[in-house]
Amino acid sequence: MLKRRLTSFACAALLPAIALAQQAHPDLSGVWSYAIDRAPAALKKDVNGVVTIQKIDQSARHGDATSVAGALPSTPRPSYKPEHLAKVKDLFDHESKVDPVFYCGRPGVPRIGSPRKIVQLLNETIFFYEDISGDPYRIIPTDGRAHRANANPSHYGDSVGRWEGRVFVVDARNFVDDTWFGEDGYFHSPEMRVIERLWMVGENLVWQATVEDPVVLTAPWVMPPRLIRPSKESLEESPKCVETDGHKLLNDDHHLQR
């Protein structure tokens, strides 16, 4: 009986502490709109003469260089060291034919954009994504642990998270070097580190990433922030990706995606 009472007392004492911990930071949990470039078209549907227009939310299609409360000063493009400019130009000139993303490759971080769904727990936060290459997730510890010492390099890296006031900061590193961090031939080295900052502005989520790569960049690149609306569109398993267009490309015209 005494043991049961003590257990009940302990639980009662802990519950407010857990609740307080959960409330100490803004809750980023939820489903969020796509923050990548999508087909810029609407659907016109005509059924028996009744015409409807269905648009998709493209509000977070591009970075927002204007005033977003709390955003870091950003620049539209990274600054590469002089010895790497020729490679960037070559990749840029032939991006339609050599960009890994356009052959079902994984975009990696930060190119995949902000998460479509966030589940914020006490000691970890989970990011879920939808992408044509598959549907990755990232489990981001927030209990103060360090990066894993024995993690293998990966497309989405090894992440740890922390709170800086009302901003959730994700530090990701240990990437493979076969991704681009932007469509214009932005290659990187295995030393790349990506810092993502997420916070709320009203009901919207802000996502802003900084790319650090002292091997190829002259300075960290702070990307323009994206202001992302909540979404009512639930996540769904992405169908397999089968690229069949590559051999049909007859020139080097650029694509217009993220």
Next chain:
Amino acid sequence: MRQRISVWAVAFLLLSPASLVWAHHSPSAIFDMSTRISVTGTLTKIDWINPHIVLAMDAKGDGGTIEHWTFESNPPSWYRSVGLARADFAKAIGQTITVEGVRARDRTPFGYMQKIVLPDGTSLELINSADPK
């Protein structure tokens, strides 16, 4: 049956951003954006895959022979966002449909679908959307 679309449609396309065809690759690197075509035939298959959904159809060519056409279009997630699923197309398999779009520059029977008219007369068309950004 394959035919070219009228001058207004061509003008519309020329005035529209090429990005009406979603740029997984640059559309102008594959498709002749200056001419919109129309193909009427039997829908034989619909593949709900990334990076583009793919429709296959059989249509009579100019000489009466059967041409096997393939049209790709926007990705599955885009169609999901506008409220369409594979079943909305698959119900027309084996029936006559009309597809409008742009044809591959290599002149193969391959194109990008911008409009489809289903057997019940329902038409679904990709149009430019007002992009606030």
